[in-house]
Amino acid sequence: MMECLFCKIVAGEIPAARVYEDEHAIAFRDIDPKAPVHVLIIPRPHIASIADLPDSLAGPMLRAIQAVAVEAGVAESFRVVTNHGAEAGQSVFHLHFHLLGGRRMAWPPG
Ligand code: 5GP
Ligand code: ZN
Numbered sequence: 290m291m292e293c294l295f296c297k298i299v300a301g302e303i304p305a306a307r308v309y310e311d312e313h314a315i316a317f318r319d320i321d322p323k324a325p326v327h328v329l330i331i332p333r334p335h336i337a338s339i340a341d342l343p344d345s346l347a348g349p350m351l352r353a354i355q356a357v358a359v360e361a362g363v364a365e366s367f368r369v370v371t372n373h374g375a376e377a378g379q380s381v382f383h384l385h386f387h388l389l390g391g392r393r394m395a396w397p398p399g
Contacts (some may be wrong), residue, residue: 293335293383294381294383295329295383296306296332296334296335296383297360298315298317298331299331301317301335304316305318306318308328308360308361309328309353309355309356309357309360310331310347311353311356312333312349312373313332313333313346313349313350313353314330314331314332314333314349314350314353315330315333316328316330316331316353316357316388317388319331323387323389324389324390324391324392324394325359325368325390325391325392326362326388326389326390326391327387327389328357328361328362328387328388329385329386329387329388329389330350330354330357330385330386331355331383331385331386331390332346332349332384334346335385336384337374337382337383337384338371338372338374338379338382338384339371339384340373340374341384342384342395350369350386353369354369354386354388357388358388358390361390363386363388363390363391364379366386366390367388367389367390368387368389368394369386369387369389370386370387370389370398371384371385371386371387374377376383376398
């Protein structure tokens with residue numbers, strides 16, 4: 290899957306501002322942040338979206354999100370979003386969880 294942008298970031302072929310990594314996941318700052326804290330948490334293997342997330346990675350991804358929230362200083366209040374499918378707003382087809390924080394959030398999202 291080396292034509293995949295986020296696989297290239299995992300492999301270190303494209304630079305990204307990494308803020309966290311473990312054996313299952315990496316996290317880096319979104320290039321076009323929508324909040325003071327906007328980090329993308331992604332699995333190391335290529336998985337297209339949350340619809341394909343295996344049980345074996347579901348827990349580790351959530352643990353990574355928790356760890357990033359603490360490290361980013363937003364553990365008190367944050368939002369996690371993942372878009373599945375173009376209609377929902379997915380533009381990169383390698384699973385990523387948006388962690389947003391550092392400002393008041395509106396609901397519902399657009
Ligand atoms: P989606 O629209 O698929 O839910 O989210 C994709 C996210 O990836 C967007 O928020 C976009 O700003 C971010 N993004 C796209 N290309 C790059 C890149 O090359 N580097 C980083 N750090 N973020 C990217
Ligand atoms: Zn990929």
